[in-house]
Amino acid sequence: MAITTKDIAKMANVSQSTVSRCLNDSPMISEKTKKKVLKIAQEHGFQFNAHARSLSANRTYTIGVILPKSLFDFEGEVHFRSWQNELIESLERMEFDVIVSFFENRFTKQNNIKRLIAAKKVDGLIILEPALDDETITILEETDVPFIFCKYIPPFYKTRDVDFVCVDQFKGGYIATNHLIKQGHKNIMCISANRIGGEFGLRTEGFKAALHDSNLQYSDKMLFYGDTTFESGYRVIKDNVEMLRNITAIFAQNDLMALGSILALKESGINVPKEIAVIGFDDIELCTFYKPYLTTIHQPTKEIAALTCKRLIEKLNATESTPKQKLEISPTLVIRESCGINF
Known part of the structure; x- marks a missing residue:
């Protein structure tokens, strides 16, 4: 039986994405890890598939996180800090890099979603901006770059089939x-x-x-x-x-x-x-x-961030179209002093 990248990952005690990066000589991986993975691959007669390798080489292993404009306000910064941190932590655990951006450049007014997709800077997008224009929605629908909405239910979800993970x-x-x-x-x-x-x-x-x-x-x-x-x-x-x-x-x-x-x-x-x-x-x-x-x-930001990232990576690795997931996660009550503690 031919050895796979999954087998190599298990033997090297690294993730499958790390194996792919090593085989494609990614600068993101240390030389020590590359040597370890390549040695295992060679010793077990791993056969490089040139076509698969070229496809893998097109991966950036980078995910774009599109934050809302309200983050510029103090209240927005206080509120969204935890969302941003949880998403970045979840993606880094999966060994992806993160580009954090806003829907629109504040100075040039350039559409950053359009720019990231056109420049092929990201493998996927997580979108926390609730107000997208029709042009951007069309760009997202026509691109091969997988995307998912997080935190907000997109206002057009009833007329367009999209993935989202949000709070109920x-x-x-x-x-x-x-x-x-x-x-x-x-x-x-x-x-x-x-x-x-x-x-x-x-x-x-x-x-x-x-x-x-x-x-x-x-x-x-x-x-x-x-x-x-x-x-x-x-x-x-x-x-x-x-x-x-x-x-x-x-x-x-x-x-x-x-x-x-x-x-x-x-x-x-x-x-x-x-x-x-x-x-x-x-x-x-x-x-x-x-x-x-x-x-x-x-609001269960950690759970929502983990589910969002998991779903995006599933979409990224899928070989064919899969049904969209629409998840609403229940929030919980935290009882402190401002209502009294007995009820």
């Missing part, structure tokens, strides 16, 4: 609201945001559904809008102090707005959580920087 945002909104209801809260303020990507709209729908299932009436007067920043959460509370008399809990749809709300409540002489409970969404590091520690909805 509706369920997250439901879990947050249901937690407050279980604690006995019936008058709940919800602070949402108008942002591209649809996640805040889905969280609001989850909020409404939890109220409905508990026979609680929803009113538009319960819903307020910030812009995802700490300052906007603070301002919503400051601008609506009078109505807080009838409020016993607040669901802020991201952690920064929740933290801003808590500060405004404190300045207004309102105790959190004794007088008003507050729950956030995302589980960023800042949740445990200030008292009371923030109860929130945790």
Whole structure:
């Protein structure tokens, strides 16, 4: 039986991609590892397939990660840092290099997805930008470069067949609201945001559904809008102090707005959580920087990053077209101090 690169990888105690790189004299691999792998290949009579080798040589072993424009903002940087880190870590474990870019060059306005594909700089793309134009979508559909959407459900998923791995945002909104209801809260303020990507709209729908299932009436007067920043959460509370008399809990749809709300409540002489409970969404590091520690909805970034990378590599190695995967991963409740710890 002829030896394969998989056999060599096992004997050399390296990954199959490392074996391929060694056989193609990739500069990414140390000379020591190359000698070890080549020696095993020669000793076991490994037959080089010139056609397969030429195809393999076209691999860059590099994946492009397209981040959203909102990363330029402080709140975006706080939120997306963990997503970026988890994706890079997952890809590096698979021995792929990473090019991190944005959909559009801030200065030249050049389409970076189009550039990376045209220049053959990447073997695949992971896209976290929710707002792509029709031209870019067409380019992606016509390219041989595999791609997958991460975190956001692409808005066109109902009309175009694409792969994505994301958080079940509706369920997250439901879990947050249901937690407050279980604690006995019936008058709940919800602070949402108008942002591209649809996640805040889905969280609001989850909020409404939890109220409905508990026979609680929803009113538009319960819903307020910030812009995802700490300052906007603070301002919503400051601008609506009078109505807080009838409020016993607040669901802020991201952690920064929740933290801003808590500060405004404190300045207004309102105790959190004794007088008003507050729950956030995302589980960023800042949740445990200030008292009371923030109860929130945790987005499973590590799991989503791993599943996204695994699926992309499957697409990269597939010899024929496979059915698209559409995965929504459930978030979880993290109970801390801002809602009280008993329920």
